[in-house]
Amino acid sequence: KAGVTQTPRYLIKTRGQQVTLSCSPISGHRSVSWYQQTPGQGLQFLFEYFSETQRNKGNFPGRFSGRQFSNSRSEMNVSTLELGDSALYLCASMGTDTQYFGPGTRLTVL
Amino acid sequence: GQQLNQSPQSMFIQEGEDVSMNCTSSSIFNTWLWYKQDPGEGPVLLIALYKAGELTSNGRLTAQFGITRKDSFLNISASIPSDVGIYFCAGRASGTYKYIFGTGTRLKVLA
Numbered sequence: 001k002a003g004v005t006q007t008p009r010y011l012i013k014t015r016g017q018q019v020t021l022s023c024s025p026i027s028g029h030r031s032v033s034w035y036q037q038t039p040g041q042g043l044q045f046l047f048e049y050f051s052e053t054q055r056n057k058g059n060f061p062g063r064f065s066g067r068q069f070s071n072s073r074s075e076m077n078v079s080t081l082e083l084g085d086s087a088l089y090l091c092a093s094m095g096t097d098t099q100y101f102g103p104g105t106r107l108t109v110l
Numbered sequence: 111g112q113q114l115n116q117s118p119q120s121m122f123i124q125e126g127e128d129v130s131m132n133c134t135s136s137s138i139f140n141t142w143l144w145y146k147q148d149p150g151e152g153p154v155l156l157i158a159l160y161k162a163g164e165l166t167s168n169g170r171l172t173a174q175f176g177i178t179r180k181d182s183f184l185n186i187s188a189s190i191p192s193d194v195g196i197y198f199c200a201g202r203a204s205g206t207y208k209y210i211f212g213t214g215t216r217l218k219v220l221a
Contacts (some may be wrong), residue, residue, distance in 0.1 A: 004152075031207065042113060043198065043211040054206045090152050097141050097160060099200070099209055101152035 002027065004093045004102035012108045018079040021105045025072050025093030031055075032074040033099070034066060037088040049074055081109045116199055117214030124220050131215040133199035141202040142182040144173050146218070148197045151220065152197055164178040191219050 005024045013019050025032050026079055033056075034046040045058040049068035066076040086109045091102045115137070116133045123129055141160055145153035159175035166173055170187045182199055190196050196200060199212040 006152075033208075042213055045208060045211075048207060050207070056206075066221060086156055094207075097202075098155065098158045101145070104150075104152045106150065108146070 004091060004100055006089075006102040006105050008093050009103065010106045010108075012110060013081050014110050015070060015081055015083060019020075019079065019081060019107060021075045021089055021091075021107075022073055023074045023076075023091030023102060025074070025091075026095070026100060029093040029095050029100075030072050031094040032068060032072065033092045033094065034074070034076050035090040035092065036060070037090055037104070038076050038086075043090070046076065078107075083109050085109050114199060114201060114210055114212040116215055118215055119213065120216040120218070122218045122220060123189055125190060127189055129189055129193070129217060130183065132181060132183045132198060133200055133212045134181045136180070137201075137203055138179040139201035140179070140204040141209075142173070142175050143200040143202075144171075144182070144184050144197045145200065147198060149215075153214050156197075167199070173203050186217075189217075189219050191221050192220070193217060194219050 007022045031050045034047040036044045047066050048056040052068045063079045068074045086102045090104045092099045114133050114135050143158050144156045148152040157166050157173040162179045163177050164175040172185045174183045196214045196216050198214050199207045200209040
């Protein structure tokens, strides 16, 4: 069974731009969660989608948004990028009880 | 955001030594997960625990679900250099779909 895939793996953007990251969960998994990881803040939960509906949301500004498609693939979008948005963005796919992570997208904002 | 207390924060050990780390919560959880993360990569699931008191092994790794359901422990026996990395715990409460993560234990193994 293929694991969680994320694209792109690396991204460089400048302040004020927007970015879209993509995640394909493990086949059969309907829940996708997104996390931001920075050295200072650790793993911070962004949001979780299940069957195309946002089921949980973390404490991030409205510039961070996401969606999920009928095939369970998910995208997250960050608008008006700030320097502090530089981070590793991780997507996780959940089956019944267990969560598996993708390799992450490293976003650098200049 | 909410995070679990994980200790120690970091540790240096000699190759061949055993390692112990733990995670505590103020809430009761019904699932505990343990992950290892290498630099620049996503966390890899090591062990999943679903029942209070449960003891589960994966090779040289053993994890336990605390009987109070508010803590979990991970032991690594006979450490080797490739055990280097950051270990995270994650817990989930009954009726919720969101995992809460620990702050991580950074392990460095001296050959």
